[in-house]
Amino acid sequence: MSLRDRLIAEIAATGPISVADYMLRCLHDPQDGYYATRPALGAGGDFITAPLVSQMFGELIGLWCVETWSRLGSPAAFRLVEAGPGDGTLMSDLLRAARLAPGFLAAADLWLVETSPPLRALQAERLAGGPLTPRWADSVEQVPGDAPLILVSNELLDCLPARQFVRTGQGWAERLVALDDAGELAFRLGPPASAPTASEVSLGMVFETSPVQQAFGAMLGERIARDGGVALLIDYGRDAPSPGDTLQALKAHQKVDPLACPGQADLTVHADFPAVLAAARQAGAQTAPILPQRLFLARLGIEQRAAALAAARPDQFETLERQLARLVEPDQMGTLFKAACVHSQNVAPPGFEEA
Numbered sequence: 001m002s003l004r005d006r007l008i009a010e011i012a013a014t015g016p017i018s019v020a021d022y023m024l025r026c027l028h029d030p031q032d033g034y035y036a037t038r039p040a041l042g043a044g045g046d047f048i049t050a051p052l053v054s055q056m057f058g059e060l061i062g063l064w065c066v067e068t069w070s071r072l073g074s075p076a077a078f079r080l081v082e083a084g085p086g087d088g089t090l091m092s093d094l095l096r097a098a099r100l101a102p103g104f105l106a107a108a109d110l111w112l113v114e115t116s117p118p119l120r121a122l123q124a125e126r127l128a129g130g131p132l133t134p135r136w137a138d139s140v141e142q143v144p145g146d147a148p149l150i151l152v153s154n155e156l157l158d159c160l161p162a163r164q165f166v167r168t169g170q171g172w173a174e175r176l177v178a179l180d181d182a183g184e185l186a187f188r189l190g191p192p193a194s195a196p197t198a199s200e201v202s203l204g205m206v207f208e209t210s211p212v213q214q215a216f217g218a219m220l221g222e223r224i225a226r227d228g229g230v231a232l233l234i235d236y237g238r239d240a241p242s243p244g245d246t247l248q249a250l251k252a253h254q255k256v257d258p259l260a261c262p263g264q265a266d267l268t269v270h271a272d273f274p275a276v277l278a279a280a281r282q283a284g285a286q287t288a289p290i291l292p293q294r295l296f297l298a299r300l301g302i303e304q305r306a307a308a309l310a311a312a313r314p315d316q317f318e319t320l321e322r323q324l325a326r327l328v329e330p331d332q333m334g335t336l337f338k339a340a341c342v343h344s345q346n347v348a349p350p351g352f353e354e355a
Contacts, residue, residue: 003032003263007177008185016176016188019247020161020212023267027159028115032263035116035159039266041087047250047266049155050234050293050333051090054323056309058093060300061232065094065150066101067350068230078148078229080108080132083140084156087119088112088126094152095131108150110134111143140219148344149229151220157235157271162210164245165193167201175206177259185259206245210272217276220342221283230349231342237271239290239338246270273340280342288341288352294334297327299351 001009007025011017017025027034041052050057069078082091091112098104110132114120120136127134137143140151164175166189173189180186201207220231237246249258251265258267277287291299306324310317328334341349 003029004185004261006032007262008179008183011177011179011185012183016178016190019164019175019177020210022177022262023159023161023247023269026262026265026267027161029263034263034266035119037118038264039116039119047253049086049090050327050337051086051093051154053326053333054320055093056302056305056320056323057297057327058090059097060297060302060305061090061152061154062094062097063100064232064300064350065152066098066104068150068347069101069104069107071347071350072148072150072228072230072344074103075107075148075228077107077109078150079111079143081111081113081140081143081149081151083113083151083153084159085112085114085119085123086154088123090152090154091123091134092126092130095127099131105131108132109144109147112136113138113140113143140216140223145223145227147227149223149227149231151229151231152234153232154234155236157213157216157233157273157276158237158268159266160210160212160216162208162213162247162269162272164247165207165209167203167205167207168192169203172207185262187259201243205243207243208246208269208272210269210275213272214275214279217279217342218283221280221285224280224342224344225284228344228347230344230347232349233271233273233276233340233342234293234296234337235271235273236333236336237273237338239273239292241272241274244270271338273338277340277342285342286345286347288343288349291339291352292335293337293339294328294330296339296351302328 112134115138165172171192174193176190178188246269249256249265273290306320310320326332341352343349
């Protein structure tokens with residue numbers, strides 16, 4: 001029985017489920033979940049991430065990590081963690097750039113936070129023979145403490161489930177996944193409910209809240225306040241509270257109906273950076289201003305890196321130009337994608353210094 005059929009049977013038997021529960025099932029169901037069984041990244045897959053656009057992205061993040069380690073006082077031992085490592089490309093490029101700092105590599109204890117068996121296999125293959133041997137954990141909480149943390153996460157927050165609420169004439173109602181008259185999956189409104197922290201918006205507007213994203217921020221804040229360190233979060237999403245339905249499904253690089261093919265498409269929502277950072281601060285850490293990806297990468301020197309690569313390989317000039325545009329132009333990834341940072345006291349994370 002397919003995931004779609006199982007969901008229909010369960011909803012028919014026990015009632016509608018939240019959008020967050022639906023996302024969780026579609027992405028992580030052990031039998032048919034997208035990440036559990038069939039994640040497809042890259043040009044031939046369902047979606048492409050910044051590390052797959054260009055090696056420049058991962059290399060700059062690698063240099064960012066080295067500089068962060070230096071600003072932390074070059075600790076003799078620290079946890080280098082990537083949460084949601086995809087196919088391992090980002091970490092592979094990061095470690096290649098980090099070879100310029102042998103002390104950084106000697107001090108690093110590498111952990112990959114990944115729950116998907118197929119992706120763990122790809123990561124192991126990609127990083128085989130590299131300068132560091134990774135270990136895997138299902139959550140950041142499983143990574144040993146008692147050492148500073150340098151954590152990188154690219155496009156993780158967007159796949160952490162969110163609940164949705166709709167403003168009606170009678171107040172707020174939660175948007176649920178139910179069945180229509182034909183017995184097919186459909187969105188329906190539940191009974192009146194409270195939308196946590198929602199401001200007044202017009203009738204029919206959707207407000208999203210992600211307790212899971214907020215819990216991730218709180219966990220990072222507590223960990224960094226206790227052990228020290230810095231966490232870099234890059235994702236597409238909002239830099240200020242705002243309403244809107246951001247739930248989307250991607251299959252073969254095309255948007256499809258989120259209810260059409262459970263488990264066969266990537267489901268995401270926008271990262272709620274303000275809520276994530278607020279949770280981290282409440283847990284005791286500090287945070288930096290949220291930056292658009294174009295500004296963050298510019299501060300790390302992506303234009304200079306592109307120019308250096310083009311000088312070394314003139315035949316790749318047009319390709320590098322396209323890759324640079326994809327990462328930084330406002331109508332591509334430059335504005336929608338944001339960079340955020342959680343850090344310990346008295347550390348100025350690279351790229352986030354006030355201009």
